[in-house]
Amino acid sequence: MTGKVGRRLSRSLLHIVIISICLMWTLPSFGLLANSFRSRRDIVATGWWTALKTPFAFTVENYKDVLTGQSHYGEEKASDKSRSILGDIITGQGIGRAFLNSLVISIPSTLIPIVIASFAAYALAWMRFPGRDLLLVIVVGLLVVPLQMTLIPILRFYKGLHLAGTFLGVWLAHTAYGLPYAIYLLRNFFKALPRDLFESASLDGASQFVVFYRIVVPLSIPAIASLAIFQFLWVWNDLLVALIYLGGTRDVAPLTMHISSMMSSLGENWHLLPAGAFISMMLPLIIFSTLQPYFVRGILAGSLKG
Amino acid sequence: MGSALLFLTVYLIYPILNTAYISFLGRSSKEFAGLGNYWYVFTNADMLGALKNNLLWLVLFTSITVSLGVAIAVLTDRVRYEAAAKALVFLPMAISFVAASVIWRFMFEFRPAGTDQIGLMNALLSNLLGFKPVAWLVNTRVNNFALIGVGIWVWTGFCTVILSAGLKGIPVEILEAARIDGASEWRIFWRILLPMMRTTILVVATTMVIIVLKVFDIVYVMTNGNLGTEVIANRMYKEMFNYHHFGRASAIAIILLLAVIPVIVLNIRRFRAQEAVQ
Numbered sequence: 141m142t143g144k145v146g147r148r149l150s151r152s153l154l155h156i157v158i159i160s161i162c163l164m165w166t167l168p169s170f171g172l173l174a175n176s177f178r179s180r181r182d183i184v185a186t187g188w189w190t191a192l193k194t195p196f197a198f199t200v201e202n203y204k205d206v207l208t209g210q211s212h213y214g215e216e217k218a219s220d221k222s223r224s225i226l227g228d229i230i231t232g233q234g235i236g237r238a239f240l241n242s243l244v245i246s247i248p249s250t251l252i253p254i255v256i257a258s259f260a261a262y263a264l265a266w267m268r269f270p271g272r273d274l275l276l277v278i279v280v281g282l283l284v285v286p287l288q289m290t291l292i293p294i295l296r297f298y299k300g301l302h303l304a305g306t307f308l309g310v311w312l313a314h315t316a317y318g319l320p321y322a323i324y325l326l327r328n329f330f331k332a333l334p335r336d337l338f339e340s341a342s343l344d345g346a347s348q349f350v351v352f353y354r355i356v357v358p359l360s361i362p363a364i365a366s367l368a369i370f371q372f373l374w375v376w377n378d379l380l381v382a383l384i385y386l387g388g389t390r391d392v393a394p395l396t397m398h399i400s401s402m403m404s405s406l407g408e409n410w411h412l413l414p415a416g417a418f419i420s421m422m423l424p425l426i427i428f429s430t431l432q433p434y435f436v437r438g439i440l441a442g443s444l445k446g
Numbered sequence: 447m448g449s450a451l452l453f454l455t456v457y458l459i460y461p462i463l464n465t466a467y468i469s470f471l472g473r474s475s476k477e478f479a480g481l482g483n484y485w486y487v488f489t490n491a492d493m494l495g496a497l498k499n500n501l502l503w504l505v506l507f508t509s510i511t512v513s514l515g516v517a518i519a520v521l522t523d524r525v526r527y528e529a530a531a532k533a534l535v536f537l538p539m540a541i542s543f544v545a546a547s548v549i550w551r552f553m554f555e556f557r558p559a560g561t562d563q564i565g566l567m568n569a570l571l572s573n574l575l576g577f578k579p580v581a582w583l584v585n586t587r588v589n590n591f592a593l594i595g596v597g598i599w600v601w602t603g604f605c606t607v608i609l610s611a612g613l614k615g616i617p618v619e620i621l622e623a624a625r626i627d628g629a630s631e632w633r634i635f636w637r638i639l640l641p642m643m644r645t646t647i648l649v650v651a652t653t654m655v656i657i658v659l660k661v662f663d664i665v666y667v668m669t670n671g672n673l674g675t676e677v678i679a680n681r682m683y684k685e686m687f688n689y690h691h692f693g694r695a696s697a698i699a700i701i702l703l704l705a706v707i708p709v710i711v712l713n714i715r716r717f718r719a720q721e722a723v724q
Contacts, residue, residue, distance in 0.1 A: 158521055158531055165535045165599070171566055172549045187564045188552075260450035275451075280717045281710050282458055286660050286702045288682055290461035292468060292692050316457030319450060377542030379663045383683075396544040400667045403548065417548035421541045428540035432533065435540075439604065440611055 169421075176202055176414035183411045202415035209234025235416050237391075238398035242376055242420075244307055245394050249314035249375040250368055256315065257322030258364065262352050264323065265330035266338055276327070282320040291384050298385060305387050313385055314378070318371050325441050329363040330356055366438030369431055373424055395420040462703070469696035483697035493698075496676040499590055503661055503677060506594050507601075508654045512647060514598070515605025519613050520639060522606075532610060536603030543600065543663035550596045551668060554582035586674045593675055596664050601657060605650050612646030613639065652709050659705050678702060 174188040177198040182191065191197065263269070264276055294313065295304065303309035333356065341351045357364075379396040386392050393401075399416050402409045428435060472479045487493050518535060522528040538546055555565030559578050563569040568579035582592040616639065624634050640647075662679035665671055671680040678698060685695035 154521060154524060158518075158525060158527075161518060161521075162531050162534045165537065165603075167566065168549045168553050168599070169537070172552060175552060184564070186562055187566065187569050189566070189569075256450050256453065277714055277717070278454070278459075280714050282454065283713060284656050284706050284709050285458065285462065286656075286679075286699070286706060288660065288679060288699045289465050289703050290458060291682075291699070292686065292696055293461035293464035294457060312453075313457065316453045319453055320458070323450060373540060377544075379542065379544055379666070380679075380683075384686075396542050396663075399544050399548065403544075403551065403667055404670065413548050414552065417545045421545045424540040424542075425537075428537065432536075436536075436607055440608060 172414045172417060176418045178202075180411035183414070202412055203419070205234070206412040206416045206419065207234050207236040207239075209237075235395065235398055235419055238393055238395045239419060241392055242394040242396075245310055245314075245382070246372055246375045248307075248311045249318070250372045252311060253315040253318040253322050253371060254364060254367060257319055257367075258326055258357065258360075259352075260319075260323050261326035261330055262348075262356055264327045267348065279320050279323050279327075283324060287317050287381070295384060304385060305389050305392060307392060309385050310382065313381055314371075314375050317381065318374065322367055322371065325367055325438070326360065326363060328441065329360055333359060362434065362437070363441070365431070366434045366441065369427060369435050370438040373427065373435075376424060465696045465699050468692055469700045471693050471696075473691045473693055475692055479693055483693045486694055487697050487701060492676065493681060495674060496671075496678050496681040499675065500659065500661075500677050502590055503594055503597070503658045504655065506591070507597050507658045507661075508651055510594075510598050511601045511605050511654050512609075512651050514602045515609045515650060516640075516643070516647065518602070518606045519610035520635065523610070523613060532603075532606055535606050538600045539603045544667050546596060546600050547664055547667040550592075550599070551583075554592055556581040556584070583669055584673060589669065589673055589675050593664055593668060596668070597658070597661060600664075601654065605654070608650050609643065609646055612643045616642045652712065656706060656709060659702055 171188045174191055175183055177200065178188065178191050179197065179199050179201065182197065264272060264279075298304040298309050303312075337355055338351060341355060346354070376394075377396065378394075379400060382394050382397050386394075386397070390398075395416075399413070399420060402413060402416060468475050469483055470479060470481070471477065472482075488497075518532070522531045525531070552564075553566050554568075555563075556568055556579055557563050557565075559572065563572055563579055565582075567582060571577045572579045580588060583589050620638060620642075621634060624638055629637070660679055661677055662683065665675055665677050665680050666683065669675045671677070671684065676684075678701065682695050682698040682702075685691045685698060
């Protein structure tokens, strides 16, 4: 009898521990979400939990303001009315512009390294050439090299070529920083494909490129998807690379830079931070919740990376 | 292949060598400075503070993320809502450190005692437990711990996912045999689970060490390294952009590289061993 009671007690204890861990990991984000829908006055006066009882007083004003970079609180100016909100989001000084910049930075910075890495990974997995093993060791070694090592020389090099402050400069930098991991992950995946596949194809007279394009790539879609998600989130969430190579220019600043500058200009923008942070989290959260298995696989496959 | 080689050479290999060279030069790399920059790194009070903080991060962040990861992996393994619970803990991995910092800025928000607390941490502390509210990010006795806490909140999910995969790799028969022999769950954990997860724990721990050496965003956004919270990577950024001293900044980068060299060697060895098996 006592054993049964004891077991039930420890089962409930187990549930309590797990549920409190889950709360510790979700409440902070939930609080931010709740705050993002509260008025400026409420955010600075009371905690978000006080807003969870009726009557609810939620508003989307913060989202409007942070997206357009203009205040919609108080009286509206006549000239403002003629402008559409959509126009303000795209061309304004708000976070809408930063969102677009983040997209412009992240998409090429995801596609270019994947294309380059898949060619390189194929060569490293299935072709014979002198120095192949050395190259592989270099790639593995580079996996954990702090990118701080490269900042000063590349920044100088960029200043000389006028690449500092341009999207092209950031795309190329992210491509290079993403390559070791991308090559490593894809090469391991390609290597695990059955050898017979390649032998029968080359017996049929197919060229290396055809084998790669017709056989290897279609079979590797799951690995490529994992990599794409991983690299996209990495670039989307990056602050350091953007900070170094884009400098302080608002026109090209991604979300992370925009929000961190909002945070350092304390006071006036305080009430816009939750909405701004949530806008930056939206895309990662959607990707995460729909494609989580791929994301996890990407992390598991390359857990050497830091 | 050629383009990959070009990228790796131009963006990684050459800059690493160049940074090593610059670290022996003066402020704007015009004159030779010998070991002057390294002397500065190991004697300047701000630098020593940053090194000390990084050490604190290294010890606390690594040990707590890894042990929480093990605990959560083992505990959730026993309940039906395992996937959901792990997903919630893993969620912060998807968002940026900047967003996580905003989240925790609000959690840590401090108002003087007697007024309404709008940050959850201080509300719990003063309203529920009856303590005085704490200025988490300003009070120099707690601010480093607060920042490390944010780092732990972000990275524990990563550890959990990998350790959980390692846990699933342990054959069920072994655990069942132990249970039939009457071993307690506690004993099974210490004598079977932990030893069998050893390799995975090592992989996760080295990853956390790499992460912690490079930690930058959280500190940059939340305190900008003020009030005694500076870390190495922040220090390097400041030397670069605030003081324009490229020699010192490079010397700091080299220190970071030296710190990760053991991990590089370990990774290459492990990779070679893997290849030898195939």
